[in-house]
Amino acid sequence: MNEKISALKKEFPALGARFGGKRLVYLDSACTVLKLSCAAEAQRRHLLGLGGCGGKRSFHALASAMEEEFYAARARVAAFMGAESPEEIIFTAGVTDAANLLANSFPFTPARNEVVLSPLEHNAVFLPFERLAAAGRIKLKVAPLKGLKPDMEALGRLIGRRTALVCFTHASNIFGGREDVARAADLAHKAGAFLFSDDAQYAPTHGGGAALYGADACAFSGHKLGAPYCTGALYVKRALLGRLRPWRVGGGTVEDVSVSGGRYTVKYLGNYQGFEAGVQNYSGLAGLAAALARFEKCGYDNIRAHVSGLVEDAMKALAEVKGIKVLGRREDLLEGSLISLAPEKKGFSVPDFNLFLNHQLKGRFIAVRTGRHCADLACLASGYRETIRLSFFAYNTPADTACFVDALKKYLSLLK
Numbered sequence: 001m002n003e004k005i006s007a008l009k010k011e012f013p014a015l016g017a018r019f020g021g022k023r024l025v026y027l028d029s030a031c032t033v034l035k036l037s038c039a040a041e042a043q044r045r046h047l048l049g050l051g052g053c054g055g056k057r058s059f060h061a062l063a064s065a066m067e068e069e070f071y072a073a074r075a076r077v078a079a080f081m082g083a084e085s086p087e088e089i090i091f092t093a094g095v096t097d098a099a100n101l102l103a104n105s106f107p108f109t110p111a112r113n114e115v116v117l118s119p120l121e122h123n124a125v126f127l128p129f130e131r132l133a134a135a136g137r138i139k140l141k142v143a144p145l146k147g148l149k150p151d152m153e154a155l156g157r158l159i160g161r162r163t164a165l166v167c168f169t170h171a172s173n174i175f176g177g178r179e180d181v182a183r184a185a186d187l188a189h190k191a192g193a194f195l196f197s198d199d200a201q202y203a204p205t206h207g208g209g210a211a212l213y214g215a216d217a218c219a220f221s222g223h224k225l226g227a228p229y230c231t232g233a234l235y236v237k238r239a240l241l242g243r244l245r246p247w248r249v250g251g252g253t254v255e256d257v258s259v260s261g262g263r264y265t266v267k268y269l270g271n272y273q274g275f276e277a278g279v280q281n282y283s284g285l286a287g288l289a290a291a292l293a294r295f296e297k298c299g300y301d302n303i304r305a306h307v308s309g310l311v312e313d314a315m316k317a318l319a320e321v322k323g324i325k326v327l328g329r330r331e332d333l334l335e336g337s338l339i340s341l342a343p344e345k346k347g348f349s350v351p352d353f354n355l356f357l358n359h360q361l362k363g364r365f366i367a368v369r370t371g372r373h374c375a376d377l378a379c380l381a382s383g384y385r386e387t388i389r390l391s392f393f394a395y396n397t398p399a400d401t402a403c404f405v406d407a408l409k410k411y412l413s414l415l416k
């Protein structure tokens with residue numbers, strides 16, 4: 001393990017905690033990354049040392065100090081996401097919040113009201129658009145899968161002159177790997193449509209996101225980067241941002257309200273300000289900024305290389321296990337941070353195996369994710385109704401994988 005990675009590994013206190021007297025083997029970072037000490041400390045310091053009014057509402061020294069930190073966090077997130085300006089960053093509670101915001105504020109017109117989705121979209125992205133489609137406001141099209149990846153030719157054929165938006169997850173949370181956002185953005189742009197990328201699984205190990213690959217909008221979740229829950233951001237390119245209609249409205253979003261003949265006219269603030277209604281998660285965002293600074297210091301290249309090494313190591317070990325199948329191709333999986341397994345041996349019960357990992361191992365338990373992973377589109381398209389997902393981050397070691405493989409072999413040996 002490289003020195004920078006081993007120094008970083010020491011900064012996740014939950015790794016050393018015991019639960020019911022048992023040691024944690026954590027292979028569920030795709031769900032959430034354990035939290036970084038510096039992020040928690042920054043949040044605490046902000047809450048107790050500032051804790052005042054934010055969002056340009058009050059004008060006193062405490063409010064100015066709050067605003068300064070808030071803007072510094074925005075600038076750091078903008079740099080992380082590859083935005084041209086901090087004004088293109090809307091803080092959100094994560095990707096779910098970002099996708100709901102985008103779906104409900106997007107400027108669909110009768111002539112352009114189609115949304116094309118990759119088959120790998122998480123429910124966080126799929127469902128907000130599915131709701132609009134169910135209400136008859138848009139038409140939804142889903143591209144097919146090809147070898148557990150989006151069929152890019154078919155995606156291209158679905159995009160046309162009525163397409164307003166293409167949603168394309170950058171890294172799948174069920175099949176791993178990494179997808180060609182630049183190509184998807186190109187297909188969307190050629191048809192005059194916009195491209196949104198879900199960077200939830202991409203950002204933590206690659207650093208940054210799809211803005212650098214031509215996406216018009218993209219989002220990530222802070223809790224998947226060791227930062228406080230309910231932090232994250234939606235980047236929207238200036239040209240699109242100016243066309244979005246604020247959706248969650250309220251305090252802090254309005255430039256002016258006028259009334260004439262009993263009717264109110266509301267003028268919303270431009271850029272991010274029209275979209276951040278009400279009090280924001282200022283302290284959480286201080287934590288997010290601290291987490292981003294820490295990973296930057298470690299270097300995303302180091303994180304990436306370490307995680308890719310763990311995936312490779314796990315694939316080698318799993319290749320020798322009979323009774324399960326690793327989903328996906330080696331060269332694809334090495335680009336991502338997770339591996340999904342499908343049971344093949346008769347009698348294998350995924351819920352029972354999960355119980356086994358949690359209750360039947362001596363002195364430790366193994367946290368993995370089993371089920372559909374909120375990736376219902378991918379499950380429907382692939383026919384895999386449940387998988388066992390191992391996901392890695394900078395703090396994992398080959399010993400974690402060895403622990404899992406050992407447990408898997410033991411469980412398989414119990415089946416007749």
Ligand SMILES: Cc1ncc(COP(=O)(O)O)c(C=O)c1O
Binds near residue numbers: 095096173201
């Ligand atoms: C690919 C992907 N998109 C979106 C989400 C939703 O993220 P959040 O729950 O942080 O809003 C997740 C969460 O696991 C995810 O993996």
